[in-house]
Amino acid sequence: MKNKTIKVDYLARVEGEGSLVVNIKGNKIKDLKFKIFEPPRFFEAFLIGRHYTEVPDITARICGICPIAYQMSSIHAMERIAGIKIEGPIRDLRRLIYCGEWIESHVLHIYLLHAPDFLGYEDALQIAKDHPDIVKKALELKKIGNNIVNLLGGREIHPINVRVGGFYSVPAKSEFLLLLERLKWARDAALETVRWTAALPFPEFDFDYEFVALRHPEEYPFNEGRLVSNRGLDIDISEYENNFFEEHVAYSNALHSVNKKGESYFVGPLARFNLNFDKLSPLAQEISKEVDFIPPVTNPFKSIIARAVETIYACDEAIRLIENMDWNTKPYIEFEIPEGTGYGCTEAPRGILYHRYKVSKDGLIQSAKIIPPTSQNQKQIEKDLYEFVNKYMNLPKNELQWKLEQAIRNYDPCISCATHFLKIEFINE
Amino acid sequence: MRQKIIGIGNEFRSDDAVGILIARKLKEFYPDYDIIESDGNGIDLLSIFQEYDKVILIDAAVAEKNEDVGQVREIKVAQETNFSDIKIFSSHSFSLLEAIKMGKQLSILPKELILYLILSQNFSFGQEISEKVKKALEKILDIIIKNHF
Numbered sequence: 001m002k003n004k005t006i007k008v009d010y011l012a013r014v015e016g017e018g019s020l021v022v023n024i025k026g027n028k029i030k031d032l033k034f035k036i037f038e039p040p041r042f043f044e045a046f047l048i049g050r051h052y053t054e055v056p057d058i059t060a061r062i063c064g065i066c067p068i069a070y071q072m073s074s075i076h077a078m079e080r081i082a083g084i085k086i087e088g089p090i091r092d093l094r095r096l097i098y099c100g101e102w103i104e105s106h107v108l109h110i111y112l113l114h115a116p117d118f119l120g121y122e123d124a125l126q127i128a129k130d131h132p133d134i135v136k137k138a139l140e141l142k143k144i145g146n147n148i149v150n151l152l153g154g155r156e157i158h159p160i161n162v163r164v165g166g167f168y169s170v171p172a173k174s175e176f177l178l179l180l181e182r183l184k185w186a187r188d189a190a191l192e193t194v195r196w197t198a199a200l201p202f203p204e205f206d207f208d209y210e211f212v213a214l215r216h217p218e219e220y221p222f223n224e225g226r227l228v229s230n231r232g233l234d235i236d237i238s239e240y241e242n243n244f245f246e247e248h249v250a251y252s253n254a255l256h257s258v259n260k261k262g263e264s265y266f267v268g269p270l271a272r273f274n275l276n277f278d279k280l281s282p283l284a285q286e287i288s289k290e291v292d293f294i295p296p297v298t299n300p301f302k303s304i305i306a307r308a309v310e311t312i313y314a315c316d317e318a319i320r321l322i323e324n325m326d327w328n329t330k331p332y333i334e335f336e337i338p339e340g341t342g343y344g345c346t347e348a349p350r351g352i353l354y355h356r357y358k359v360s361k362d363g364l365i366q367s368a369k370i371i372p373p374t375s376q377n378q379k380q381i382e383k384d385l386y387e388f389v390n391k392y393m394n395l396p397k398n399e400l401q402w403k404l405e406q407a408i409r410n411y412d413p414c415i416s417c418a419t420h421f422l423k424i425e426f427i428n429e
Numbered sequence: 430m431r432q433k434i435i436g437i438g439n440e441f442r443s444d445d446a447v448g449i450l451i452a453r454k455l456k457e458f459y460p461d462y463d464i465i466e467s468d469g470n471g472i473d474l475l476s477i478f479q480e481y482d483k484v485i486l487i488d489a490a491v492a493e494k495n496e497d498v499g500q501v502r503e504i505k506v507a508q509e510t511n512f513s514d515i516k517i518f519s520s521h522s523f524s525l526l527e528a529i530k531m532g533k534q535l536s537i538l539p540k541e542l543i544l545y546l547i548l549s550q551n552f553s554f555g556q557e558i559s560e561k562v563k564k565a566l567e568k569i570l571d572i573i574i575k576n577h578f
Contacts, residue, residue, distance in 0.1 A: 042554035042555075108523065112523055113523070124531065125531055125534055128531055128534040128535055129534060135535065139472065139475060142472055143476050146476065158468065
């Protein structure tokens with residue numbers, strides 16, 4: 001192949017915050033630099049001096065797609081400092097609201113952001129033109145996730161009902177019972193989604209990844225568990241910063257997360273699926289087997305199937321939780337927070353979201369650390385892009401561009417919004 | 430007729446907070462009206478479009494020229510509205526603009542969809558709003574109160 005430079009720029013709000021530059025000389029990659037995510041340093045600084053009770057609502061504003069994840073990681077960190085453990089109905093309600101967020105986020109990514117790549121459409125608008133029924137189904141599915149989050153979260157768009165110790169209030173049982181029928185429809189629609197995604201064309205691209213996710217002895221992980229990997233990692237979440245490090249990257253202000261050996265690792269639906277397959281609901285396991293999607297899956301392009309399987313799980317789990325819920329619970333438990341440091345790590349739709357806070361005896365935040373999944377996947381994405389270019393260097397320019405964008409979206413990074421933003425420029429030296 | 434007012438933005442992105450702040454002010458004046466804040470996630474807006482006869486959206490937009498900062502654009506969206514020359518600032522995974530285009534495609538736009546765009550410039554992390562945008566905030570409040578309440 002000739003020499004060429006591939007350059008990616010962000011669109012819109014993230015403009016100027018990210019880039020991908022690939023420089024190929026002869027048949028070798030001369031240089032590949034990827035930067036796609038600005039760590040939430042602003043929020044870490046902004047939180048200092050704030051009261052710990054404000055943290056869930058402030059951090060929820062970091063990401064419009066996964067506010068619940070930010071709330072959950074922060075409240076778990078605070079509850080660790082307080083020395084309280086939430087059990088019973090409040091714990092179940094937290095799992096329920098997380099189900100809603102996974103459904104919302106996964107459906108959006110599967111149908112409107114990632115599927116166009118596989119089907120050869122420029123974007124979801126083009127799908128809507130040819131297959132309005134598919135897009136309408138996706139909207140309906142996503143709405144059920146929204147309904148769960150709105151009911152429990154207390155407000156459209158920005159949930160405000162979540163607090164350290166539980167919820168400010170618990171909605172009436174009748175409101176959730178109304179959701180049950182629609183959730184059963186959603187579960188069926190998600191089954192079809194698994195079959196549909198499994199039939200998509202996948203490039204040959206398998207690697208020996210280190211997958212990292214939470215693992216809980218009794219359930220598929222949302223809020224709790226130990227951090228495990230397929231390479232033997234098994235730690236309490238408070239050990240996170242002794243096992244994972246953020247590297248400064250010379251060419252950008254971004255941070256790349258690495259493991260102890262300085263290597264990249266992989267978080268998100270595919271990691272969870274590979275490490276927790278046995279904890280999925282029977283239906284989710286059954287459909288995975290039906291479409292021959294069985295761990296270990298080492299092709300990152302198949303993350304779209306993992307998202308579909310997790311959507312079934314989230315519907316199944318939401319139905320189970322609603323049917324068995326004790327609705328007469330007190331919405332939160334009383335506690336006092338001493339001075340101390342607390343850790344929270346929960347499974348955001350895109351993978352583990354780590355928080356650490358130091359709180360003073362007055363309940364004020366003295367330091368905050370937030371490491372989102374996109375930040376953790378960043379180095380892995382760069383590595384995938386490198387390997388992809390290496391393997392498929394001879395693809396026509398447009399096709400390579402297309403595949404690189406698709407490869408980035410395997411990880412559903414916080415900018416997967418920026419559809420088709422690659423510019424390829426040939427440079428003849 | 431079901432009407433909803435949505436203030437869009439990110440209160441931690443300087444001028445981008447303007448839509449949110451307008452929604453909060455309106456809610457203060459008219460607590461019983463259907464007024465919400467939104468981070469601008471297009472898919473959620475699409476769901477809202479389907480359920481209302483009239484939707485009013487207030488958002489910050491990128492000012493191409495410095496002298497345009499603080500200007501207000503009112504756009505009545507119709508099936509034939511061409512959005513190719515409007516640049517709406519968006520961090521959202523599926524933006525307002527995409528939502529409107531998708532809504533047109535699926536024929537699910539509300540009968541009346543009115544957009545108030547405040548031309549702004551500073552979208553960096555922070556909570557300071559430019560003076561010109563602050564003035565625009567008051568102007569839009571007036572316009573909306575006069576025309577839609």
